[in-house]
Amino acid sequence: MAHEVRAVVAREKGQPVSVETILVPDPGPGEALVRVQACGVCHTDLHYREGGINDDFPFLLGHEAAGVVESVGPDVEDLAAGDFVILNWRAVCGTCRACRRGQPWYCFSTHNATQKMTLADGTALSPALGIGAFAQKTLVAAGQCTKVDPRARPEAAGLLGCGVMAGFGAAVNTGGIGRGQSIAVIGCGGVGVAAIAGAKLAGASTIIGVDIDPRKLATAERMGATHTVDSRDVDPVEAIRELTGGHGADVVVEAVGRPETYKQAFYARDLAGTLVQVGVPTPDMRIELPLIELFGRGGALRSSWYGDCLPSRDFPMLIDLYLQGRFDLDAFVSETIGIDDVEAAFEKMHRGEVLRSVVVL
Numbered sequence: 001m002a003h004e005v006r007a008v009v010a011r012e013k014g015q016p017v018s019v020e021t022i023l024v025p026d027p028g029p030g031e032a033l034v035r036v037q038a039c040g041v042c043h044t045d046l047h048y049r050e051g052g053i054n055d056d057f058p059f060l061l062g063h064e065a066a067g068v069v070e071s072v073g074p075d076v077e078d079l080a081a082g083d084f085v086i087l088n089w090r091a092v093c094g095t096c097r098a099c100r101r102g103q104p105w106y107c108f109s110t111h112n113a114t115q116k117m118t119l120a121d122g123t124a125l126s127p128a129l130g131i132g133a134f135a136q137k138t139l140v141a142a143g144q145c146t147k148v149d150p151r152a153r154p155e156a157a158g159l160l161g162c163g164v165m166a167g168f169g170a171a172v173n174t175g176g177i178g179r180g181q182s183i184a185v186i187g188c189g190g191v192g193v194a195a196i197a198g199a200k201l202a203g204a205s206t207i208i209g210v211d212i213d214p215r216k217l218a219t220a221e222r223m224g225a226t227h228t229v230d231s232r233d234v235d236p237v238e239a240i241r242e243l244t245g246g247h248g249a250d251v252v253v254e255a256v257g258r259p260e261t262y263k264q265a266f267y268a269r270d271l272a273g274t275l276v277q278v279g280v281p282t283p284d285m286r287i288e289l290p291l292i293e294l295f296g297r298g299g300a301l302r303s304s305w306y307g308d309c310l311p312s313r314d315f316p317m318l319i320d321l322y323l324q325g326r327f328d329l330d331a332f333v334s335e336t337i338g339i340d341d342v343e344a345a346f347e348k349m350h351r352g353e354v355l356r357s358v359v360v361l
């Protein structure tokens with residue numbers, strides 16, 4: 001029997017989203033039905049609405065969520081009704097060539113639900129990042145549910161499902177930032193600030209936040225930046241070099257997703273330093289760099305899919321740190337809103353007024 005629930009749908013490129021009644025099937029083999037409790041509004045949802053990801057409209061938006069398992073498919077063993085879970089968008093397969101060589105965070109064949117959620121007229125929906133959680137219930141692959149300590153509040157816990165994990169992991173997993181090192185983070189939205197918080201937890205001694213919005217820089221400072229740079233006023237590459245003894249940072253995280261900030265990140269590294277691209281560009285963007293600089297500066301140019309995380313390893317660990325008061329997930333929740341307020345939340349995000357608006361369902 002299909003479940004009728006309210007959900008946020010993007011029907012057409014560039015058009016405002018609408019709240020519609022959708023149909024969510026009961027879980028089949030390998031699937032789980034989750035009653036969503038909270039879901040953060042991420043920039044990637046807006047990318048979907050803008051047609052920046054692909055053209056598979058209509059999209060069911062929302063992918064940064066926590067909730068309670070309502071039921072599971074017949075063969076699902078390690079998950080049961082009542083489990084408190086964070087949804088992840090990279091449920092690893094365990095058998096592809098990346099998984100088999102011991103790098104499951106790169107899994108090339110991640111799982112989603114097989115059955116389709118649909119509009120009332122039967123039109124299949126494309127769930128954002130294979131989740132679709134601006135909905136009272138959603139259908140996912142069982143592996144997309146990661147059990148965590150139920151004492152965590154869903155509004156905060158859900159944020160680990162995308163932006164916070166991506167930013168944290170970009171600094172810690174992909175960038176390998178460690179004790180005594182320097183890091184610069186370009187773009188201090190939800191993702192960038194999580195990279196800053198991760199660098200602080202990992203023991204980095206110089207943590208530089210760069211943004212074009214002073215409100216974001218104030219948040220960056222609160223979350224652990226030792227220095228901030230307003231790149232409207234000064235050249236961020238020069239400023240980062242000055243703050244790192246004239247050399248550049250050991251790790252630079254690009255958390256905007258634009259060619260000009262990528263170039264800044266490229267040049268703001270120390271020799272043999274690491275650039276981590278976690279910001280997602282659109283398909284039309286291009287970058288031009290002198291090949292000799294790529295060679296001469298050495299180091300690593302890395303992209304960070306989902307912070308190179310393993311949900312089963314990283315979500316419970318970060319929830320434990322949160323419950324111990326060592327990782328302030330609550331600080332990412334700027335406001336809680338209703339399901340009808342997602343379009344307004346996009347505008348607030350666009351105006352830079354929030355780190356995260358979180359839909360409570």
Ligand SMILES: NC(=O)c1ccc[n+]([C@@H]2O[C@H](COP(=O)([O-])OP(=O)(O)OC[C@H]3O[C@@H](n4cnc5c(N)ncnc54)[C@H](O)[C@@H]3O)[C@@H](O)[C@H]2O)c1
Pocket residue numbers: 042043044047162163166186187188189190191192210211212213216231255256257258261277278279280281304305306307349352354355
């Ligand atoms: N790689 C992944 O797995 C992953 C996961 C989640 C999000 N993302 C991407 O990360 C990026 C950031 O997401 P977010 O949710 O933090 O978005 P956001 O809108 O909250 O933050 C972006 C920040 O960049 C700043 N900014 C814009 N232009 C700038 C410039 N020229 N120089 C410096 N700062 C600038 C903005 O002021 C804002 O603070 C997006 O591209 C998003 O799609 C990637």
Ligand SMILES: [Zn+2]
Pocket residue numbers: 092093094095096097098099100104107108109110
């Ligand atoms: Zn795999």
Ligand SMILES: [Zn+2]
Pocket residue numbers: 042043044045063064162163
């Ligand atoms: Zn996201």
